[in-house]
Amino acid sequence: MSVLAEFVKERRKQTNLTQFEFAERAGVALTVIRKIEQGKTNLNMDKVNLVLNMFGHELAPVRSKDLNP
Numbered sequence: 001m002s003v004l005a006e007f008v009k010e011r012r013k014q015t016n017l018t019q020f021e022f023a024e025r026a027g028v029a030l031t032v033i034r035k036i037e038q039g040k041t042n043l044n045m046d047k048v049n050l051v052l053n054m055f056g057h058e059l060a061p062v063r064s065k066d067l068n069p
Contacts, residue, residue: 002039004036004039004048004059005036005037005038005039007055008033008036008037008051008052009037011054011055012033012037019033019034019037022051022054025054026050026051026053026054027050028047028050028051032044032047032048032051033051036048036051045059045061
């Protein structure tokens with residue numbers, strides 16, 4: 001999750017938005033942004049995708065057999 005945390009934090013800072021401002025624009029609670037940027041692992045994928053959509057990205061489930069062909 002640290003890659004996700006770093007990505008979101010870096011991109012948010014590039015837009016010069018506070019966590020609160022970014023949360024409002026993404027349509028999520030401030031706690032969602034804080035949890036993502038802190039690298040928490042118990043995140044709702046729909047909420048994470050609302051945040052990532054701000055940057056044109058999305059997370060999707062991957063089957064383990066697709067990781068190890």
